[in-house]
Amino acid sequence: MTERPVLIYDGDCGFCTRSVRLAVRLPVRMRVQPWQEADLAALNITEARAAHEVVWIDRSGRVFGGAAAVAELLKSSGAPWPLLGRLMSAPLLRTLAERFYRWVADHRHRLPGATPACQLPPEQRPHRD
Template sequence: MAERPVLIYDGDCGFCTRSVRLAVRLPVRMRVEPWQEADLPALNVTEARAAHEVLWIDRSGRVFGGAAAVAELLRSSRAPWPLLGGLMSAPLLRTLAERLYRWVADHRHRLPGATPACQLPPEQRPHRD
């Protein structure tokens, strides 16, 4: 069991990095790591999945991806954020939240804060050593 949850994001994406800077302002005790530097096997996560979507690994080791990861992050915070996280997890809104997340993820290279790396497929992005 982990000491605190882990938020995994794409450290080569400017939009993702800026979004994470906002997330760390939430009152949540968590570890935040770009997938390029994380020990993915220890977290039971594949590189392909980490490159595809933001991930939230809770203290029990359960992995949430995409909109579900964002919802879990919000649910782990203090009011009023858990309400929004709960709404995002509700059956009727879950599909909408996931579609919105996927649209943003697929178009992040066109959004403010994007970098040229956001346009490249994960296997062509520069990797950090």
């Protein structure tokens, strides 16, 4: 259980960082942290998962990744965002949302705001101390 939801993202990825800057504008109280600085073990998340997809941990401790994480973030926000989050969670659209998320994640190094680190596997990225 957490006092407020937690959003974990790739802090080495410029596209991810810009996306999170938009997310923090949503009307939702959450803790936002790059996975490189998070205590992943305490959050019950592996480094491999955190490097692969955005992760949302709700107040009850449930963990969501990828498009499901984005949907849960939206459902926790103020209007009109919960509607979009519910649509993304609907059975038919869930698959499309996950495919779209995966395509964006796999091509993030080509998208606006990307950095050279987006192209590197996590183990080759410069680590913050």
